[in-house]
Amino acid sequence: MNETATxxxxxxxxxxxxxxxxxxxxxxxxxxxxxxxxxxxxxAVCPDASSLVEWLDxxxxxxxxxxxxxxxxxxxxxxxxxxxxAPWSDIPFVVLTSGGRPNPATNRRAHELGVLGNITFLERPxxxxxxxxxxxxxxxxxxRQYEMRRRQETLTRVNADLEQFAYSASHDLQEPIxxxxxxxxILSMRYNQVLDQRGLEFLGNVKSAxxxxxxxxxDLLCYTQAASIADEPVEQCDANAAxxxxxxxxxxxxxxxxxxxxxxxxxxxxxxxxLQQIFxxxxxxxxxxxxxxxLRVEISALRNDGYWFFSxxxxxxxxxxxxxxxxxxxxxxxxTHKKYPGTGIGLAICQRIVERYRGRIWVESAPxxxxxxxxxxxx
Amino acid sequence: xxxxRANVTESVQTDAQVPTRRHILVVEDNDADVFLxxxxxxxxxxxxxxxxxxxxxxxxxYIESIDxxxxxxxxxxxxxxxxxxxxxxxEVLRHLRRSQRLAAIPAIVMTSSRxxxxxxxIMRLGASAYFHKPIxxxxxxxxxxxxxxxxxxxxx
Numbered sequence: 123m124n125e126t127a128t129x130x131x132x133x134x135x136x137x138x139x140x141x142x143x144x145x146x147x148x149x150x151x152x153x154x155x156x157x158x159x160x161x162x163x164x165x166a167v168c169p170d171a172s173s174l175v176e177w178l179d180x181x182x183x184x185x186x187x188x189x190x191x192x193x194x195x196x197x198x199x200x201x202x203x204x205x206x207x208a209p210w211s212d213i214p215f216v217v218l219t220s221g222g223r224p225n226p227a228t229n230r231r232a233h234e235l236g237v238l239g240n241i242t243f244l245e246r247p248x249x250x251x252x253x254x255x256x257x258x259x260x261x262x263x264x265x266r267q268y269e270m271r272r273r274q275e276t277l278t279r280v281n282a283d284l285e286q287f288a289y290s291a292s293h294d295l296q297e298p299i300x301x302x303x304x305x306x307x308i309l310s311m312r313y314n315q316v317l318d319q320r321g322l323e324f325l326g327n328v329k330s331a332x333x334x335x336x337x338x339x340x341d342l343l344c345y346t347q348a349a350s351i352a353d354e355p356v357e358q359c360d361a362n363a364a365x366x367x368x369x370x371x372x373x374x375x376x377x378x379x380x381x382x383x384x385x386x387x388x389x390x391x392x393x394x395x396x397l398q399q400i401f402x403x404x405x406x407x408x409x410x411x412x413x414x415x416x417l418r419v420e421i422s423a424l425r426n427d428g429y430w431f432f433s434x435x436x437x438x439x440x441x442x443x444x445x446x447x448x449x450x451x452x453x454x455x456x457x458t459h460k461k462y463p464g465t466g467i468g469l470a471i472c473q474r475i476v477e478r479y480r481g482r483i484w485v486e487s488a489p490x491x492x493x494x495x496x497x498x499x500x501x
Numbered sequence: 502x503x504x505x506r507a508n509v510t511e512s513v514q515t516d517a518q519v520p521t522r523r524h525i526l527v528v529e530d531n532d533a534d535v536f537l538x539x540x541x542x543x544x545x546x547x548x549x550x551x552x553x554x555x556x557x558x559x560x561x562x563y564i565e566s567i568d569x570x571x572x573x574x575x576x577x578x579x580x581x582x583x584x585x586x587x588x589x590x591x592e593v594l595r596h597l598r599r600s601q602r603l604a605a606i607p608a609i610v611m612t613s614s615r616x617x618x619x620x621x622x623i624m625r626l627g628a629s630a631y632f633h634k635p636i637x638x639x640x641x642x643x644x645x646x647x648x649x650x651x652x653x654x655x656x657x
Contacts, residue, residue, distance in 0.1 A: 294584065296613035300636050301533045307638035336636055340615065347616075 137181040138268065140164040141257055144174040145188035145218065150246075154186060157250040158257055171196035178203050184214040184260035186253075189228045192217070197231045204239040210271040214260035215241045218248060285346055292343040299339060303332035334465075338453065341467040345452065348399070348474045356479075359394045361387035361432070365421060367394070368401035375409050380417035387423050390430055390499050396475045401434070403468035404495045408436035410462055413490070429481065429498040437492040446485055472497065524550035525648070526576035528560040528593055529611070530586055534634070537641050538580070545645030547652060552576060557588025561596045568601045575602050577653055580644075583612040583623065591626055598627040607651035611644070 141158060143165055145151040155165040166182075168174040171191055178185065178200075187200075200215075207213065217232045235241055240263075242256060306329040314322060365384055369376075376382065382405070390397070401421070408419045420435045441449060441456070448454050450473045455466035469483075476483045476497045487493035529535050535553055542549065554560045560581070567575040579597055583590035590610065598604050607629040612619065620631055629651055635641050 293614055293616075297531060297584070297634075300613060300634055301531070303636045304537065304638050304641055305533065311638070333636065343615075 136164055139183050139261070139265075140166050140181075141261070142166050142168055142174055142177050142182045142185040143187075144168040144171065144185065144191050146170060146191055147188065150188055150218065153250070154253055157254055161254055161258070163257060163261060171199070175199040175203060178213075182213065183264040184216065184257065186216045186218065186257070188218045189220050189232050190225065192228045192231045192235070194231070197235060200235060201238055204235075208271070210267055210274055212240045212263075212267060214263055215239050216256055216260065217241060217243050219243050219245050288342065288346040292339045292346065295339045296336065296343075299332050299336045303329055303336065306332065338465045338467075341465045341471075342452075345467055345471050345474060348396070348471045348478075356391045356393055358389040359392055359397055360389045361397060361423065364394050364397035365401050367398045368405060371398075371402055372406055372409065375406070377409070377412070377417055380409070380412075380419070382417075382419045382421075384421040385423065387421070387432070388425070388430055388501075390501070392475075392479050392499055396479075400472045400475055400497065403472050404434040407468060407495075408434065408438055408493070410464070411436075411438045411493075413437065413439050413492075425501060428501055430501055431496055431498050433494055433496045435492065435494040440489045440491045440493055441485060441487040442489050446487065449485065450483070523548075523574065523653075524552045524576050525578040525580055525652075526560070526563065527551050527553045527580045528555075528557065528585060528590070529553060529580070529582045530555045531582070534582070534611075537638075538644060541642045541645035542648065544642055545649060547645065547648055549577070549648075549652065555586075557585040557590065557593045559587075560585075560593045561588055564593075564596050564600050564603055567603060571602070576606065578606055578648065578651055579603070579608045580648070581608055581610050581628075583610060583614065583619070591622065594623070594626045594628060609644075609647055609651060 141163060143151045143154055144167075145154070146169070151167045155167055158165050166177060168177060171193060174185065174187070174191075174196070192200075204213070204215075215235065217235065219229065219232060232243070236243070242260075244252060244256060306325055309317075310322060310325050310329075317325065362384070365387060369382065405419055405421075409417065415437055418437045420433075422433055422435075424431045424433075445456055449456065450469045451466075452470040453466045454470070455462075455464070472495075473483050476499070479499050481498040481500065483495065483497040485493055485495050527535065527538060529538070535551075539551060542551065552563075554563055567573055581590050581593055581597075585593070590612075594608060594610070597606075597608055608627065609630045609632055610623050610628040611632045611634055612623075613634045615633060623631060630647055632644055632647055635643070
């Protein structure tokens with residue numbers, strides 16, 4: 123078993139499933155390697171601390187390190203490695219502590235590592251069966267982590283494909299819709315003598331359907347773009363500025379008798395365009411779904427438990443309890459197109475943006491009692 | 502004008518498929534939009550011919566054929582759709598800007614997209630203007646005004 127392993131060039135799977143051993147003094151390394159090899163476990167004995175760190179970077183299932191090998195440099199390097207692990211990774215480390223007379227320095231360093239990583243201490247002298255069972259457990263745990271990584275990679279890829287699909291679909295759909303609308307124009311301009319009243323009415327229906335579809339497609343595009351926020355760090359954005367920008371865009375639709383008030387808002391790690399978009403959609407809805415009373419909208423923010431809770435409260439027509447969740451669905455609408463025009467994507471976009479920043483959005487409302495939309499973003 | 506006639510005579514004698522009038526190169530795969538474009542040119546009484554190629558690869562070989570034939574009459578403007586079969590609009594634009602004879606002609610890009618990033622990319626690649634294809638006939642006819650701004654004075 124061991125011989126075939128040394129003859130064949132290591133495949134990535136071998137690398138990922140090997141157990142690194144660093145025990146430069148005495149016969150520990152060879153004994154452990156022998157015990158594990160008997161059980162079919164791949165091992166690689168590291169000649170020194172720097173090769174351990176180098177090989178860890180290349181890939182390994184676990185590592186066994188003798189305490190006396192934990193020099194200051196070695197611990198620094200291992201710490202760097204442990205801290206830079208991918209989110210799925212928590213590589214098992216086994217430290218063989220000195221029995222009888224522990225060296226206080228290496229012992230302290232070993233315990234420093236214990237805080238950082240997935241570390242098990244085995245006190246020497248160690249029986250082969252103990253090493254074997256703990257390394258089997260370590261390997262098993264590591265294979266689980268690889269499985270987790272595989273799933274995460276699949277998920278990321280599928281998500282990216284899906285977004286790409288939605289983007290190109292909506293992008294490419296614009297073209298034919300535009301032609302339907304324009305050629306309906308041409309028909310109604312040049313052939314209005316040929317068509318009777320009903321014919322012209324039908325043509326009008328074709329045109330308005332094309333316009334609606336155009337809006338839906340461009341909204342869909344906006345929705346897919348709202349999601350394509352990379353997980354890169356985001357600068358602090360002054361929410362007051364984002365709100366002001368949203369209000370200035372909405373200014374023409376705000377009724378003259380409306381009162382829109384805002385408390386002083388914090389700065390948050392959300393891109394300004396996104397925060398502005400959320401305010402614009404929420405306040406836009408408050409304007410659209412206002413009741414008979416003069417419109418009142420209040421925007422405020424509270425800090426609680428690691429999150430900023432923003433709320434946008436209105437005195438509009440409100441939403442029946444059974445629809446409170448539905449309203450965030452894509453293209454979900456609760457009213458006819460004639461009564462309240464729109465595609466029903468605004469809240470879906472808000473939800474998508476908020477979730478990308480690891481926040482939540484929900485609404486508290488009742489018919490005739492106004493609505494309060496609340497969204498959270500991490501502080 | 503005289504200069505143009507001389508060029509016309511030259512181009513008739515060449516083998517390349519070069520139109521015999523001062524023309525604009527239209528790279529567009531959508532016949533419905535080509536029709537609208539011709540309408541806009543007629544409506545605005547622009548004195549230019551139109552040479553249409555229907556994909557990016559043909560556009561690139563057309564540019565190369567003009568470069569390879571120094572006496573041919575090249576287009577005085579390029580009107581380019583972004584979403585093209587075979588070679589993309591940006592690729593065509595890159596070729597145009599590297600061309601020996603056509604690098605300096607105005608290139609107007611047409612697209613159905615409203616993407617700000619796409620727009621920035623297009624302008625960075627050296628487009629002279631950007632025309633967002635509208636959804637009404639009347640607005641589409643405005644492409645004639647855009648063309649007028651970029652055509653040489655004798656054609657506008």
